[in-house]
Amino acid sequence: MRYQGPLFQWNDEKGYGFVEPNGGGTRAFVHRREFLDRSRHPAIGDLLIYKLGKDEQGRPVAREICYVRGETPETLLAARHMSYLAPLFTLLFCLLLAGLTATGVLPIPVALLYTGMSLLAWLLYLFDKARALQNGERIPERTLLLCGLCGGWPGALFAQRQLRHKTRKGAFLRLFWLTVLLNCSLLAGLWFLFSDAHLPPWLLTLIPH
Numbered sequence: 256m257r258y259q260g261p262l263f264q265w266n267d268e269k270g271y272g273f274v275e276p277n278g279g280g281t282r283a284f285v286h287r288r289e290f291l292d293r294s295r296h297p298a299i300g301d302l303l304i305y306k307l308g309k310d311e312q313g314r315p316v317a318r319e320i321c322y323v324r325g326e327t328p329e330t331l332l333a334a335r336h337m338s339y340l341a342p343l344f345t346l347l348f349c350l351l352l353a354g355l356t357a358t359g360v361l362p363i364p365v366a367l368l369y370t371g372m373s374l375l376a377w378l379l380y381l382f383d384k385a386r387a388l389q390n391g392e393r394i395p396e397r398t399l400l401l402c403g404l405c406g407g408w409p410g411a412l413f414a415q416r417q418l419r420h421k422t423r424k425g426a427f428l429r430l431f432w433l434t435v436l437l438n439c440s441l442l443a444g445l446w447f448l449f450s451d452a453h454l455p456p457w458l459l460t461l462i463p464h
Contacts, residue, residue: 256306256307257304257305257306258276258280258283258304258305258306258307258317259276259277259302259303259304259305259323260274260275260276260277260280260302260303261274261275261277261299261300261301261302261303262274262285262297262298262299262300262301262302262303263275263299263300264299265285265297265298265299267296267297267298270286270287270288271284271285271286271287272285272297272299273285274303274305274317274320281307281315282315283305283307283315283316283317284310284314284315284316284317285297285303285305285316285317285320286316286317289305289316289317289318289319289320290320290321291319291320291321292321292322295322301322301323302322302323303317303320303321303322303323304320304321304322304323305317305318305319305320305321306318306319341412341415341416342412342416344412345409345412345413348409348439349409352365352366352369352442353366355446360446361445361446365442365445368405368406369406369407369409371406372402372405372406372407372410373406373407373408373409373410373411373413374407374410375402375407375410376399376402376403376407376408376410376411376414377410377411377413377414379394379398379399379402379414380399380411380414380415380418380420380421381414381418382394383399383420383421384418384420387420396427396430399411399421399431400427400430400431400434401434403431403434403435403438404434404437404438405438406438408431408434408435408438411431
């Protein structure tokens with residue numbers, strides 16, 4: 256069961272406070288680490304949605320906290336779980352790409368394209384993070400997504416994790432992973448075309464030459 260209520264006490268320096276459900280009820284301890292979206296600083300009066308749990312001493316504690324009018328708990332939890340899998344997925348992809356390039360299945364320019372676009376994506380995320388901290392003009396999200404679609408998504412994933420940037424915005428992450436899927440599908444098509452010598456003869460007849 257989830258509760259909703261205002262944050263009525265908060266110590267930003269120590270990172271904790273208290274929340275009370277609307278209409279009264281059990282006051283719960285709030286700690287910064289329990290917020291699903293840590294890119295925003297909590298403030299007294301913020302409306303929170305949370306689960307009620309207990310600490311080791313049996314005292315009420317707010318768990319899986321998110322802000323009202325923010326991302327849903329389910330979206331934020333999915334984003335957090337994906338952030339754990341992203342490094343492994345990126346590593347496996349890079350190893351596969353290197354292997355296909357080394358064995359001559361894919362031409363070297365394909366690997367160079369991924370390397371160059373990943374470097375560009377990392378720089379774009381770095382610049383966007385710096386502008387966000389300075390409240391300056393941001394890089395449009397469509398630019399970041401397009402860079403990932405064109406092969407820069409491994410660098411973008413590395414930047415997201417290293418810089419802790421764009422990791423809590425569910426709407427952006429859904430579009431981002433869609434671009435990853437589209438890019439990987441394109442690479443699979445290239446693999447299919449360039450490796451036709453290893454395909455069964457009946458399939459070779461279906462590939463235009």
